[in-house]
Amino acid sequence: MIQFFNVTKIYKGDIYALKDITVKIDKGEFVFLVGPSGAGKTTFIRLLFREELPTKGQILIAGRSITRLRSKEIPFLRRNIGVVFQDFRLLPDRTVYENVAFALQVLEVPPKEIKARVEEVLAQVGLSGRAHLFPHQLSGGEQQRTAIARAIVNRPRILVADEPTGNLDPATSREIISLLLDINRLGTTVIMATHAWDIVNSLKKRVIALDKGRLVRDDKEGVYGYEA
Amino acid sequence: MIQFFNVTKIYKGDIYALKDITVKIDKGEFVFLVGPSGAGKTTFIRLLFREELPTKGQILIAGRSITRLRSKEIPFLRRNIGVVFQDFRLLPDRTVYENVAFALQVLEVPPKEIKARVEEVLAQVGLSGRAHLFPHQLSGGEQQRTAIARAIVNRPRILVADEPTGNLDPATSREIISLLLDINRLGTTVIMATHAWDIVNSLKKRVIALDKGRLVRDDKEGVYGYEA
């Protein structure tokens, strides 16, 4: 499903964010992306949905090179990848409801279906009571859950979550994780960058560890590794 | 040092973020503020440095009512309170160095001293190599550490940190916490809102727990309480 071949990303100012990464993630996998702050996790994710292009190397998704995508095709790639951004990236002048609905409006889904889907997913992340608020009126955790709701509402084939529990209390975190596991069970590939060592350790899923831009570990049933 | 008397905060739309909170925090204390997402932790902090005014009740800092402060006096209140914002609030068109230096420039500290202090504090949070980057060029954790550096650089008498480790890996988190403990040992009152149950449980400091806007627990040597 997702393949990185010798991918290197150098930011302006000679900053090596990723160095020579080669990795393969199969359809339906659940993968944790771990590593200290600044290790390159977010960069890895940015390359995946083509926010950034790799400086060197190739990235294939479903067999197609995404670096060679024409700009018309990019939106269609992105529709298949739900992303929970580390900084949320909610539309500031749209309500929670509208933010989540947007991912479906883009697909020209009928309004009735939009309403049903959005309400369902807001209930799943526990935001039914906040649907009419604007992002700046939300608590940090509520913003994060809105971002999660938007990423999963259109049932993407790949779900990428960049530290989706960073602003959540342990109980809510567990709910969100079990939501992601459910989605994964229905066939969605899930990639989750996280610092939550307790979650990683308890789930025993595949763990890809980055450090200073290098892939340092890739375990089938791994642990977080720093606390262990 | 800090006293809340029957403080209630109602946001527009009849949203009760805090309900009838009465609490007293002494000079030099180290207090954890815990509670599920949306409990009112950030609201508590916003009231402290007067980003918001309470709907009802009184807040005293060093014996003075901050709700009755004249607008000329607000900056001087804020200079005594270093705040690490949950959403960082870095100045987008200033570098890491300039963002941290700003807190000292406001105090009209001599340039030489600014340079020394900023470099020292950036080293403490592990960002010496990132001083010349702009916020949008930083990883989530790096942005968070910049926010921490800015909050502590002017050695405020009160330090308020809203989830300062949400984007940090466990190792870096521990370093930051020990930094905050050091600062606390030098006499600064520290209030830290957090979801990091492991840190709370291991430090055995005072814990104030909020839930749905109510103060539900205030323990001298408390634990996080949800995992315990």
Added chain:
Amino acid sequence: MRLRTWGYFFRQAFLSLWRNAWMSVAASTSVAVTLFILGAFILLVLNINFIALALQSNLEIAVFLRVDTPRSQALALKQQMESLPGVKEVELVPKEQGLKILAQQLGEEELLEATGGVNPLPDYLRVRVEDPARIGEVAAILQNLPAVEKVNYGQAVVERLLAVLRWVRYLGVGIIGMLAVASLMLLMITIRLAVYARRREINIMKYVGATDWFIRWPFLLEGLFIGLIGGGIAAGVLLWGYTSLTYKIKLSLFFLPLLEDNTVLHYTALGLVGGGACVGAVGSLLAIHRFLKV
């Protein structure tokens, strides 16, 4: 795009106008102010042109005949002149009438008596030409007709007048051109600044998988409405201001020909509204363009 998507575009455009209310007001005010100024100058220049044309068409050539020319020949000459190319109108002023006019001008009621009963004046003909700019050529032709003693069209004054009017016209076109360019620049900058404040929004939409046109349409419609509103206000104020100003001017300058052709007025107003809409729509498109490249 499906029909329901168009519904979304319109709803979103209006919602956004409403939620960014002060930005919408600021942008429409800019459009209104700019287009009003432009419209006002278009009407001013049109009027000056109109007055200049009226002035020019008042120009005439005085053709003095020899003193001894019989009246019958004078009349024949009049007919001959009327058939010349470039001549619009010819009027014969008999010497008796000429003397009367002169007497009036000099304040000498009894001029004929003073000259001993002899009228020293010739008959003359007043000739109007079709194209005032070619008055000199026509005068030269008239000069060569038989029995013509002298031709006078105040050469010096007329040439100066024509030169001034020519420059007035150049300046008018120049000013309108300059104002049009300036308006365009100012509006583009205003729209760009307004869109700039929302650049992150555009980025985010793209990251969520929106196609470029899905993002463009609501912005385009928003720009269109802002332009329409601004242009409409400009046109309304202009029409009202113009009619009340011309009404006032006519009270004291009743003799001045002013443009009161309603079609011209309405075309100008329509042009402002259309121009506003275009600038708003195209300006929005151009402004969001660079934020779509993510």
Added chain:
Amino acid sequence: MRLRTWGYFFRQAFLSLWRNAWMSVAASTSVAVTLFILGAFILLVLNINFIALALQSNLEIAVFLRVDTPRSQALALKQQMESLPGVKEVELVPKEQGLKILAQQLGEEELLEATGGVNPLPDYLRVRVEDPARIGEVAAILQNLPAVEKVNYGQAVVERLLAVLRWVRYLGVGIIGMLAVASLMLLMITIRLAVYARRREINIMKYVGATDWFIRWPFLLEGLFIGLIGGGIAAGVLLWGYTSLTYKIKLSLFFLPLLEDNTVLHYTALGLVGGGACVGAVGSLLAIHRFLKV
């Protein structure tokens, strides 16, 4: 504020101009375009006024004396008139000269012969007045002097001319006023939009403990520089454009009096630069005002 803080303000202002480069360019362009238009119209109106004054000062009253008035009395009258209040200049045109002028106009070289050697014309005096607007009053006084047969100043034409010139002046002032208000509005809106894009910045500074003036100064200086640059460009282009345009106009309209007073030009240019600086500084202050309230 300490001296080093002023250093910081200036450094920060320039840094910010540089880092928000395109916004700085956009804002200065708006200032330049707007002020150029305003300046161009100020010069245009000043020139029209200047031409109108020159036109007016050419107006004169023709005072025809009785045909039998002796030359000595005519000369005495001339002196008497010169001492009247409101009279600027008096010139005596003897009847011989009058006849010559008339003969030339009529194309009748031998007019004196044709009238049997009798000159039917009176002497007349050409009177210029100090204030053209009061030409009618002076004419009425002259009318009552002894030996004056008739006074003629083309009453109808002069009154119309004066009325037109009065309106031209009203319109000129009105246009400049309108443009000034429009410029102010447009620039305020532009600055507001530019500041709006940076509203979060201002909030954050306040949260970190900056006083209002600590935040204001760099913004004020930034606005000031943008205004200075915009005003400077406007003034430069205007001076250059004006000199080259007047040069061209003078080639074909050599007879037209144009304003070439360098002090007026330079005051206008200086006014633009100063106005730009003021609008930039004050506009920034007003624009950040509401974001300071946190």
